[in-house]
Amino acid sequence: xxxxxxxxxxxxxxxxxxxxxxxxxxxxLPFGREEILAAKLDxxxxxxxxLSANSxxxxxxxxxxxxxxxxxxxxxxxxxxxxxxxxxxxxxEEENTxxxxxxxxxFKRALRNLASLSxxxxxxxxxxxxKNEAERLEEEWxxxxxxxxxTYARPMDADDKRRGPLGNAEKSAVQWLQSVIEEExxxxxxxxxxDGELVRxxxxxxxxxxxxxxxxERRAVQFLSEISVSEGxxxxxxxxxxxxxxxxxxxxxxxxxxxxxxxxIVESEKIRMDQSRRRGGEAVRxxxxxxxxxxxxxxxxxxxxxxxxxxxxxxxxxxxLVRxxxATIKSGLSEVERKAVEDWEKIKTEEEERLFSLQRFLxxxxxxxxxxxxxxxxxEAFVVGLLHGPKLVEKVFGRVRELxxxxxxxxxxxxxxxxxxxxxxxxxxxxTENSGxxxxxxxx
Numbered sequence: 001x002x003x004x005x006x007x008x009x010x011x012x013x014x015x016x017x018x019x020x021x022x023x024x025x026x027x028x029l030p031f032g033r034e035e036i037l038a039a040k041l042d043x044x045x046x047x048x049x050x051l052s053a054n055s056x057x058x059x060x061x062x063x064x065x066x067x068x069x070x071x072x073x074x075x076x077x078x079x080x081x082x083x084x085x086x087x088x089x090x091x092x093e094e095e096n097t098x099x100x101x102x103x104x105x106x107f108k109r110a111l112r113n114l115a116s117l118s119x120x121x122x123x124x125x126x127x128x129x130x131k132n133e134a135e136r137l138e139e140e141w142x143x144x145x146x147x148x149x150x151t152y153a154r155p156m157d158a159d160d161k162r163r164g165p166l167g168n169a170e171k172s173a174v175q176w177l178q179s180v181i182e183e184e185x186x187x188x189x190x191x192x193x194x195d196g197e198l199v200r201x202x203x204x205x206x207x208x209x210x211x212x213x214x215x216x217e218r219r220a221v222q223f224l225s226e227i228s229v230s231e232g233x234x235x236x237x238x239x240x241x242x243x244x245x246x247x248x249x250x251x252x253x254x255x256x257x258x259x260x261x262x263x264x265i266v267e268s269e270k271i272r273m274d275q276s277r278r279r280g281g282e283a284v285r286x287x288x289x290x291x292x293x294x295x296x297x298x299x300x301x302x303x304x305x306x307x308x309x310x311x312x313x314x315x316x317x318x319x320x321l322v323r324x325x326x327a328t329i330k331s332g333l334s335e336v337e338r339k340a341v342e343d344w345e346k347i348k349t350e351e352e353e354r355l356f357s358l359q360r361f362l363x364x365x366x367x368x369x370x371x372x373x374x375x376x377x378x379x380e381a382f383v384v385g386l387l388h389g390p391k392l393v394e395k396v397f398g399r400v401r402e403l404x405x406x407x408x409x410x411x412x413x414x415x416x417x418x419x420x421x422x423x424x425x426x427x428x429x430x431x432t433e434n435s436g437x438x439x440x441x442x443x444x
Contacts, residue, residue: 108196115191122185129178151361155354164350165343176212183211227251265292299332306331 136157143150152158155167156174163171183201186209190199201214202221230242230249239245242252243259268291276284286293287301310327314320324334325341363369367376368384 110196111198112192112196115188115196118184118188119192122181122188125181126185129181149357151357151364152354153358153361155350158350158354158357162350162353164346166347166350179211180213183209183213223250261292267291268293302329302331303333305329306334 136152140150150159154170155163156171158164158167183204187199187201187204190204191197200217201211202217204210204214206214226249230245230247230252233247234242234245237245241255242249243256245252248256268286268289271291272284272286272289275289276282285297287297288294306324306327306329309329310322310324313322313326313328323337324331325338327334366380367374368378368380371377372381
């Protein structure tokens with residue numbers, strides 16, 4: 001490594017080896033005897049001492065040779081070898097390089113450790129999902145084998161006939177989550193096997209490893225790259241608006257759609273103003289001219305007419321409230337309410353079915369029913385007994401109070417009761433007579 005020129009120029013002349021004919025005072029030239037006219041640094045003759053592999057970096061030194069030209073009687077020249085410590089710059093650069101290497105190694109090690117932990121978590125979650133699904137399918141198969149409807153606790157576990165909006169939403173969310181877990185597990189395995197190299201979701205194989213996150217990142221990267229390429233081309237070509245590019249980016253497409261909508265509004269307003277001018281200044285409503293504003297006015301007008309008719313329907317119905325979906329004239333509000341009511345009825349029916357199934361599900365899995373001799377079974381039986389104790393005492397006191405307030409039946413009630421009592425057989429009557437108290441003949 002060659003020392004920079006600034007280091008050579010800034011060398012101190014503290015250790016100069018002079019010619020034997022000249023003298024030196026404290027290592028410096030005697031300016032009184034000779035006058036130095038020029039001091040030229042011959043940078044071509046700079047020969048730094050190479051670094052030894054065995055020497056320590058703190059003791060590395062560079063030896064530079066300079067030639068000083070002076071005017072003397074014998075035209076002598078002085079070869080000066082100046083020793084200067086210039087290893088600082090090299091050491092700093094080497095330390096920075098080693099620091100970068102160490103930081104990269106630390107990052108790779110940390111990433112590999114995180115990937116290993118993620119892989120362990122993936123294996124645990126995947127095994128848990130598979131175990132729960134296997135148990136559910138087994139219970140469902142056993143219930144169908146016994147001719148019963150399978151019990152379930154989660155909305156997504158209902159069959160296709162009883163599954164509603166909540167069940168479909170939960171099923172979609174769980175499937176998406178399972179795909180994400182599988183994808184992240186594959187990515188963690190690749191990171192752990194590659195000695196800490198970062199693997200992004202979009203780097204996974206689209207055929208057998210990619211998942212929702214990979215597809216999402218690919219779309220985001222493609223979206224940004226299209227914008228970047230289009231904007232760079234627009235700057236180079238001098239095009240002002242993104243929609244005027246031959247190959248439009250998402251920004252160009254959005255601007256084109258916005259400009260198209262504004263152009264339609266402008267054209268409809270021009271037509272409306274032209275018709276108003278032809279009619280002698282008579283106002284022409286936007287609904288009378290095709291365009292976005294006309295469609296919006298028509299939608300609002302239908303709602304206003306439907307609400308007015310709903311007020312009339314309420315007056316005709318003795319002041320009872322008439323809902324928008326029950327009005328004579330239908331509008332946007334009536335359609336929205338009708339769809340909301342249908343969804344609510346589906347959710348209500350779905351939850352009622354799930355509540356009934358949940359009660360069966362819990363009753364079949366109660367510890368006191370499944371294994372009453374287990375600690376949980378004994379504990380549940382004891383707690384249930386304590387909770388049922390006050391109810392039993394209340395029932396006993398109620399029955400005693402009822403007996404105390406009762407009176408003897410008489411008249412037709414007694415005859416009705418006797419007729420409804422079961423008739424005793426002859427054997428029962430004889431047994432009753434024989435079991436009665438015996439008469440003591442010895443007593444007078």
